[in-house]
Amino acid sequence: MSTTGEGMAPEVESFAFSEENLEKIRGILARYPEDRRASAVLPLLHLAQEQHGGWLPRAALDHVADFLGMPRIQVYEVATFYDMFNTEPVGRIQVRVCTTTPCWLCGSDEVLRACREVLGVEVGESTPDGRFYLREFECLGACANAPVLWVDDDYFEDLDYARTKAVLEALKRGERPRPGPQSGRRGSMPAGGKTTLLFEEK
Amino acid sequence: MPKLVIDGEEIEVPAGYTVFQACELAGKEIPHFCYHPRLNIAGNCRMCLVEIEKSPKPVASCAMPAAEGMVVHTDSPLVHKARKGVLEFLLINHPLDCPICDQGGECDLQDLTLFYGPDHSRFEENKRAVADKYLGPLVATHMTRCIHCTRCIRFLTEVAGVPELGGCWRGEHLEITNYIERALHSELQGNIIDLCPVGALNSKPYQYRARIWELKKTESIDVMDAVGSNIRVDARGNEVMRILPRLHEEVNEEWISDKTRFAYDGLKYRRLDVPMVRRDGRLVEASWREAFRTLVDRMGELPGERMAFVLGDLVDAESMVLVRELAERLGCPHVDCRQDGAKIEGRLRAEYLFNTTIAGIEQADFCLLVGTNPRWEAPLVNARLRKRWRMGGFRVARIGAPFDLTYPVEDIGEGPETLKAVAEGEHEICEALAKAERPMLVLGPGAVARADGAAVLALAHRISERFGLLGEGWNGYNLLHTAAARVAGLDLGLLPGEGGRDLAGILKGVEAGEIELVWLLGADEIEVSRLAGAFVIYQGTHGDRAAPVADLVLPGAAYTEKNATWVNLEGRPQHGRLAVFPPGEAREDWKILRAASEALGRTVPLDNIFAVRARMAELAPQLARIDSVTPAEWGGFGRRGRLTEAPFVSPIADFYLTNPIARASKVMRQCSAEILRPVNEKATGTHG
Numbered sequence: 001m002s003t004t005g006e007g008m009a010p011e012v013e014s015f016a017f018s019e020e021n022l023e024k025i026r027g028i029l030a031r032y033p034e035d036r037r038a039s040a041v042l043p044l045l046h047l048a049q050e051q052h053g054g055w056l057p058r059a060a061l062d063h064v065a066d067f068l069g070m071p072r073i074q075v076y077e078v079a080t081f082y083d084m085f086n087t088e089p090v091g092r093i094q095v096r097v098c099t100t101t102p103c104w105l106c107g108s109d110e111v112l113r114a115c116r117e118v119l120g121v122e123v124g125e126s127t128p129d130g131r132f133y134l135r136e137f138e139c140l141g142a143c144a145n146a147p148v149l150w151v152d153d154d155y156f157e158d159l160d161y162a163r164t165k166a167v168l169e170a171l172k173r174g175e176r177p178r179p180g181p182q183s184g185r186r187g188s189m190p191a192g193g194k195t196t197l198l199f200e201e202k
Numbered sequence: 203m204p205k206l207v208i209d210g211e212e213i214e215v216p217a218g219y220t221v222f223q224a225c226e227l228a229g230k231e232i233p234h235f236c237y238h239p240r241l242n243i244a245g246n247c248r249m250c251l252v253e254i255e256k257s258p259k260p261v262a263s264c265a266m267p268a269a270e271g272m273v274v275h276t277d278s279p280l281v282h283k284a285r286k287g288v289l290e291f292l293l294i295n296h297p298l299d300c301p302i303c304d305q306g307g308e309c310d311l312q313d314l315t316l317f318y319g320p321d322h323s324r325f326e327e328n329k330r331a332v333a334d335k336y337l338g339p340l341v342a343t344h345m346t347r348c349i350h351c352t353r354c355i356r357f358l359t360e361v362a363g364v365p366e367l368g369g370c371w372r373g374e375h376l377e378i379t380n381y382i383e384r385a386l387h388s389e390l391q392g393n394i395i396d397l398c399p400v401g402a403l404n405s406k407p408y409q410y411r412a413r414i415w416e417l418k419k420t421e422s423i424d425v426m427d428a429v430g431s432n433i434r435v436d437a438r439g440n441e442v443m444r445i446l447p448r449l450h451e452e453v454n455e456e457w458i459s460d461k462t463r464f465a466y467d468g469l470k471y472r473r474l475d476v477p478m479v480r481r482d483g484r485l486v487e488a489s490w491r492e493a494f495r496t497l498v499d500r501m502g503e504l505p506g507e508r509m510a511f512v513l514g515d516l517v518d519a520e521s522m523v524l525v526r527e528l529a530e531r532l533g534c535p536h537v538d539c540r541q542d543g544a545k546i547e548g549r550l551r552a553e554y555l556f557n558t559t560i561a562g563i564e565q566a567d568f569c570l571l572v573g574t575n576p577r578w579e580a581p582l583v584n585a586r587l588r589k590r591w592r593m594g595g596f597r598v599a600r601i602g603a604p605f606d607l608t609y610p611v612e613d614i615g616e617g618p619e620t621l622k623a624v625a626e627g628e629h630e631i632c633e634a635l636a637k638a639e640r641p642m643l644v645l646g647p648g649a650v651a652r653a654d655g656a657a658v659l660a661l662a663h664r665i666s667e668r669f670g671l672l673g674e675g676w677n678g679y680n681l682l683h684t685a686a687a688r689v690a691g692l693d694l695g696l697l698p699g700e701g702g703r704d705l706a707g708i709l710k711g712v713e714a715g716e717i718e719l720v721w722l723l724g725a726d727e728i729e730v731s732r733l734a735g736a737f738v739i740y741q742g743t744h745g746d747r748a749a750p751v752a753d754l755v756l757p758g759a760a761y762t763e764k765n766a767t768w769v770n771l772e773g774r775p776q777h778g779r780l781a782v783f784p785p786g787e788a789r790e791d792w793k794i795l796r797a798a799s800e801a802l803g804r805t806v807p808l809d810n811i812f813a814v815r816a817r818m819a820e821l822a823p824q825l826a827r828i829d830s831v832t833p834a835e836w837g838g839f840g841r842r843g844r845l846t847e848a849p850f851v852s853p854i855a856d857f858y859l860t861n862p863i864a865r866a867s868k869v870m871r872q873c874s875a876e877i878l879r880p881v882n883e884k885a886t887g888t889h890g
Contacts, residue, residue, distance in 0.1 A: 071365035073365055073367065073380065074365070074368060076368060076370055077370055080371045081371065081372045
């Protein structure tokens with residue numbers, strides 16, 4: 001987390017939405033009244049971040065603000081408020097470890113240790129090759145399958161040290177490991193097997 | 203009108219009041235940080251907690267509407283406990299650097315800690331530290347001291363209309379920032395220093411210069427524009443250390459512009475502090491006796507019609523009384539107080555006043571701006587227009603150059619032809635103008651200080667009569683002045699007399715050799731190079747534009763250095779007071795003129811300021827009614843004539859450098875370079 005906006009992130013000269021994104025934006029704006037365009041700031045920031053390799057330079061924030069006709073500072077506020085927006089360059093694959101209480105009780109410290117070891121970086125850092133970005137995250141809302149790792153768009157659940165290592169090493173090799181519980185259980189069914197509905201329905 | 207009981211006393215308050223306001227009305231003092239009566243309610247400091255019966259928890263009174271039958275306690279053990287708790291939390295991350303903090307001695311947090319603060323800290327963890335932000339040459343930051351009341355954010359967003367500050371990141375990491383580390387672009391930004399309840403935002407020029415208890419406070423009047431903002435001049439020894447606003451609901455509320463607040467360092471530089479006489483082409487220092495000898499040599503035998511007086515923008519009314527009396531005794535008809543060349547006739551008071559009054563703007567429902575940029579010409583008039591716009595149901599149209607006034611403005615044209623179309627009822631805006639119940643028109647200096655100014659005034663007069671700008675208790679016709687001296691000059695009739703020349707005539711007369719001597723009283727904004735043919739006397743405060751071409755320099759007193767009267771654009775006379783003494787040999791201007799009249803053998807028999815003011819009251823009775831606006835009677839003014847096609851242009855090209863004091867100020871120069879240059883770039887379309 002940065003303390004000042006400038007001097008940390010590299011200067012990016014300009015930003016403009018791609019044709020493809022402009023098409024999407026037309027659809028997004030249609031959801032809001034004409035004089036409430038500012039309501040579209042979150043989806044537009046997501047699009048901008050996606051287009052700009054996972055982070056938002058000031059040029060992109062300014063572009064979104066001017067595009068929606070809202071004060072630039074308000075877009076800075078939104079972009080810095082939400083953890084999902086990065087205002088500094090980060091690795092392409094974003095590895096986020098949930099360390100909130102339920103995950104922590106279920107061993108997120110071990111998950112974090114595995115991440116550090118495999119990726120060779122500390123929390124808040126990107127790997128030198130720019131592939132991975134490791135960070136802690138507040139509750140990901142998947143407590144039933146704690147501890148949880150969030151990589152790009154996928155959740156990896158029911159982790160321990162070894163399973164985390166396996167997932168990350170697969171990612172490192174360029175494979176796409178199967179998301180979801182890594183313990184073999186289905187969804188968030190009870191971890192030690194069924195405790196109810198033990199009889200077959202006739 | 204809900205009735206509630208506060209600390210056992212029943213009180214009835216107006217509908218819509220909050221519990222906080224009700225408590226204030228009942229005479230209870232509620233401690234607070236984030237609440238401010240002129241800003242939206244934020245309710246985030248939690249300091250104003252009170253106990254309301256039947257409410258399970260203490261309630262933030264600033265955000266709770268007062269309701270019928272409420273029983274409020276502001277002094278109960280629960281309230282004290284709650285406030286103590288809130289304050290302890292606020293102090294967790296607040297540094298203990300009061301001894302080196304500029305706010306020390308006038309700090310809300312310090313004061314309230316005295317009453318509610320714990321005697322020791324229970325917090326053993328590290329305090330949070332926050333990087334300071336760069337907000338430009340005026341506002342210094344110490345963000346570790348910030349308690350996140352968000353007053354600065356709300357002021358810039360709501361009152362100034364320049365939303366450049368915000369709260370970035372969140373929770374423990376929340377920081378007040380402009381994110382981009384560049385200067386703020388508001389000309390009212392200095393007010394956030396006053397609003398900050400702690401020492402997070404300080405005045406950069408005043409930083410570490412003085413302690414509040416060392417300062418001598420003098421209540422005075424500002425002269426940087428024609429608004430007549432009420433100010434307090436804080437001085438230590440014979441140096442002005444800072445300038446703060448004073449509350450005046452009808453003029454500046456509790457704000458002042460940055461020029462008013464920060465131009466005071468100009469009082470120290472480039473000052474004329476000793477009389478000077480030109481000898482062998484060079485100005486050399488002289489005594490007052492020598493200066494007056496030179497004056498008598500050049501002026502004593504000169505016929506009145508061969509000399510002229512021109513008055514500048516900062517001149518006080520007392521000096522103008524003396525100029526008038528002296529010119530009369532010298533038989534000199536060539537007197538002009540309109541150094542900008544405005545075509546104001548001055549016969550009728552209504553012609554040159556801001557008749558609606560500044561507070562009256564809040565009653566208007568339509569405004570036509572003509573040739574004016576109020577944001578730079580009178581920032582507090584603009585703030586009032588914005589305040590009116592924020593209330594809703596206010597439409598503003600403009601004839602003149604486009605400029606961001608911080609509220610929406612419809613541009614309907616740039617020059618006199620559009621004004622003529624409106625006057626003749628041929629413009630589409632006429633319908634709105636006619637429909638408005640209390641329409642107002644603001645004529646700026648850019649519309650009257652031009653060759654066809656009289657014709658423009660005639661058009662404005664026609665519009666006023668035709669579209670109901672004049673009603674029962676309502677006068678919607680306004681002239682916006684930029685000079686603090688102008689209205690007093692016009693009230694006192696410092697205009698060309700019988701056969702007299704105006705400024706343009708005087709300059710022509712000098713070039714033709716018909717005028718041999720020109721006395722400039724603080725007049726720097728004229729084409730001084732055209733005075734080469736005459737003997738020039740410059741009486742004023744700064745070696746600015748006119749002093750270098752003068753043959754005789756008489757050092758005068760600046761606005762903080764004399765007891766004097768200024769009349770603001772509404773026609774409101776107000777007394778400025780001496781805060782420090784004039785430097786060196788400089789003297790109060792009316793005294794210099796009085797002494798000169800005696801040396802010339804044409805003594806003006808006004809020997810003290812009371813006699814001068816008595817004479818002023820004879821010449822213009824309304825000027826004796828201090829701090830009141832005497833409504834002006836309506837009549838005919840302006841002169842029909844040919845209109846040119848040139849668009850209206852505001853005379854102010856640089857807000858920060860409009861007068862000799864501001865031009866001598868390093869702070870104002872810095873502002874001009876840092877704040878305005880990007881604005882000008884924006885205007886040329888290279889930005890955004």
